[in-house]
Amino acid sequence: MGFAFSAKGEFFTPCEPQKTYVSGLSNQRCVQQRTPRFLFRRGGCCRSCRRCCNVQPLQRRLVSRLEEKRPTEEKSDAHGPNPLKSGSPLSFGTFLKSRFQEFRRFLAEPVRISVPKPLLIIVGVVGSIFVIAFVSYAPDWKTESKIREKVALFDFILTDIVHGYVDPVDTDQLFEAGVDGMLGSLDPYTQFEGNIAAREMQLKTSGRYGGVGLGIAQSILQPEETVVLNAFEGYAFDRGVRAGDVIVEVDGTPVRGMPLDKVTELLRGEPGTLVRVRLARETRAPDGSRRLFDVVLPRRLVTIHDVPLYGMIRSYDGVGYIRLQSFATNAGRELRAAIDNMVRTGRLKALVLDLRNNPGGLLDAAVETAEALVPKDSAIVSTKGRALGETVFMSDREPSLPADVRLVVLTNEQTASAAEIVAGAVQDLDRGVIVGTRTFGKGLVQNVEPLPYNTALKYTVGKYYTPSGRCIQSVNYKEGSALTAALPEAESGRPFLDPSGTLVPALPPANGAARYLSTKVPESERKTFRTLHGRIVRDGGGIEPDMESTVTKPSELELQLLEGGKFFFFANRYAAGISSLPEDFEVDDKLYKEFQRYVLEDASKWREHTRFEPGLKLFTSTFAEAGYKNAEKELEHLRETIVTELKQDFERHADAIRQRLEDAIRQRFEPESRRLSAALRYDKVLQDALRLLTEKQGEAYERLLQPAAETAQT
Structure with missing residues (x-):
């Protein structure tokens, strides 16, 4: 028989129970809605259908139980009047007293309730788990209370600022600033990811997304322009898109001045659809005009290969x-x-x-x-x-x-x-x-x-x-x-540079x-x-x-050229004058001198963009406040000396600069796999590894895998 207890201990029987079995549990259904219910509302109304059920309250149960005991009570007539027998001339107080005594005897006797054994076992197991969880969780009550307190305070603060601050505020930005401040006090890897960041993180971990296969960024020279950093092999590269191209329109929508994430959303979409992209490519025209052309790119499930x-x-x-x-x-x-x-x-x-x-x-x-x-x-x-x-x-x-x-x-x-x-x-x-x-x-x-x-x-x-x-x-x-x-x-430290000459943010990620x-x-x-x-x-x-x-660390000149986009934009100019690269392409002396002239055309701006300039400006302002004119002049002389040193790096680090320039030019003509393969020719670490593997049938390799001889103990 199914059973349940209300919050106040009243015992109820469900309305016309119909047993069902789910995972070994005995259940009962409401007659009106046929929905499983154990507990019923006070007064006999089903929680589901809100209608009265066939309920026997406690009082009726008590009377029924006493009627079952009547034969035993009849025997007491010889010793005195039966308080329950009709017609007995008893006072009302005596009647209540006898009722109370019978009620006490009723409560003292055990009430037998038939409970299915599987249900009894399950209730016991669940109850044990609940007790264990309750006990183990008890020490955290104080912590949980503290958390709720701080959450409530944050809610009050955010609400007050949003509604009462002197100027309108951006709720999203305010919230993310608060969360970032909290997480930023832990370590550099704990971060809140907003809509866009969470989606990008999912793409990186899955390695797949619906798009056209382009890597894009804002231009260094003109931040309102969106340039192509990389066209993926097998995708946009095969359709003629190259690094250095400027995206002008996406499906007729001009993107100049548009945030990068918005341009990305326009390019991405449902795999199987097409998107028309208008691009601008540099030419050798004296007036610096660009050539416009359209490319129809299919949106596909782009797979970013872990093994390129x-x-x-x-x-x-x-x-x-x-x-x-x-x-x-x-x-x-x-x-x-x-x-x-x-x-x-x-x-x-x-x-x-x-x-x-x-x-x-x-x-x-x-x-x-x-x-x-x-x-x-x-x-x-x-x-x-x-x-x-x-x-x-x-x-x-x-x-x-x-x-x-x-x-x-x-x-x-x-x-x-x-x-x-x-x-x-x-x-x-x-x-x-x-x-x-x-x-x-x-x-x-x-x-x-x-x-x-x-x-x-x-x-x-x-x-x-x-x-x-x-x-x-x-x-x-x-x-x-x-x-x-x-x-x-x-x-x-500064951002590091990968072998392709791309400036990559330093690890760990900024937060x-x-x-x-x-x-x-x-x-x-x-x-x-x-x-x-x-x-x-x-x-x-x-x-x-x-x-x-x-390997030799990048020279100051290399860092300056990369951060200023000199390799990138010179490669655009060089590629505009030729249709293809020869198989044995290398940066010869003539091309290297041409690159130097291109860079030195803008050498006057180096003073303002070296990593030494912030410190020099601080010294300049400090000396000016102190009235040290001679010291200010010495700082100007120091700036000129720094520029001279940078120019001399063209000779001191010629090999490394040539390699970076060659890779940037190859990126305009060759897919990633061929470009990476060509760069291995200059890889000193790879050459060391190859010698280790091959010289004397790998004897040096085997020696490195042997444990060092233990020092003898005397």
Whole structure:
């Protein structure tokens, strides 16, 4: 029989119960609406249909129960009058007293209720869980109360400012500023993602979106113009769009002065539709006029490849090369496909995996990528966090790379996050050798939580550990305030430059004004661990290479030319005068001198745009206030000296500048895969790795995988 208790303990029977069974639970349905209901409203009305049901209240139950006991009570007539027998000459007080005594006896006797055993077991289990959860959650009551208090305060403050501030305010901007200020006090990776940012983050992690395959940006020289930075191979590039083209209209809508996100929305759309784009391309006309042309681009499901380049290196027998530039959903699948294609040739003896400038991505993608390289049943990475718990990710698939194929992984200071997971697994399991420079050192794990209104919250939930048990996080973050801020050296530098000459924001991503406290892990606090074969590795500072190979840092002139867009715009001018590039194209002396003249035409503006100028202006104003005229003159002389030094860099760093200029010009004629392949000719770190793999049948490679000889104890 189904049953339920009201809030005040009154017992009700449901109206004409009809049993149903769902997952082993005995349920009952309302006669009026046939809907499952256990509890009924006070007074006998069903909660669902609001109509009276066949209910026996407690009083009627009591009388019925006493009637069942009447034969026993008849026997008491010999010893005295029966208070319930009609016609007994009893006072009203005596009657009430007898009723009360019978009621007490009724309550003292157990009431037998038939309950199905499965329901009893389930109720017991659920009740136990509830009690455990209740007890475990009890300590958080104070915290929850505090949270509700702060949320209410934020609501009051935001409401008062929106309605009462002297000038109208942007509610969205005000809210995001408040949230960014809160999250910015934790670490640089905890961020609130608004509508556009959340969508872009989803595109980056999935690696797919409906669009035309263009990378666009605002022009450095004319910010109101939208220029093409990159036309993807297999998409817009195949339709004739090139880097340097200016977007004039999209489906007849002029885009000059339009925000970049709005232009992006016009270009993207439902796959299978078409969009007409009007472009302007530079010409050699004396008046500087541009050539206008229209291109009809099909919107497709654009896939951003994690592996943009792979293949066998011609001049080295049996050596393959794979560049892995990101860790989106398909990273592991693309890496396996590249390895399988090279293995099928039967010539693969060694592999170079290039993880330089790879900022990372999805944890699952990193695990799948490592599975293609390390033995089955190997531990790849583990994660730990206060709410995350501890999880160990194992390789449960056979690797694509044969065990007898030598492996070198290339890293640099911009190899981060998921890329470090792969490099750490390869190193700790002694599957290969790391060549290059120390990696960025990001050992934190973020979770992306979807929020209402198409927004998201990305926040740090734990740390990850390589198979040897080390955490390679190089910076310790601590909650700060608006008045305290400290940035580690790795985060206060200038934007770095990828091999294609593109200026890329420095890691980690900016999150407004940083208010978190951060300190680098001191060398003295770094602990030692052992790899599978006993080699010594350390935590707290990224992945250190087994063989260090460095490249010359970009000169001040290179940075000036890149930030000023000199390579980009000169390449536009040069490409306007020719129809194609020769196969053996290089920047010869004649072309290099032409580039110098182009740059020096605008040398007068260098004084205002060098990174030294802000400091010099501060000194100038300070000297002016003090009346130090001679000091001001010395600063002017210093400015001229800086410009002279920059000009001399054309000779001191000619090779590096020629390489960047060649790559920028190739971008106007060749797809990305050919351009990246051509750039490998100048890659010093790659050359070091190739020598390590091939000289004396890889003897040096094998030595690096052996543990260092232990110092004898005396």
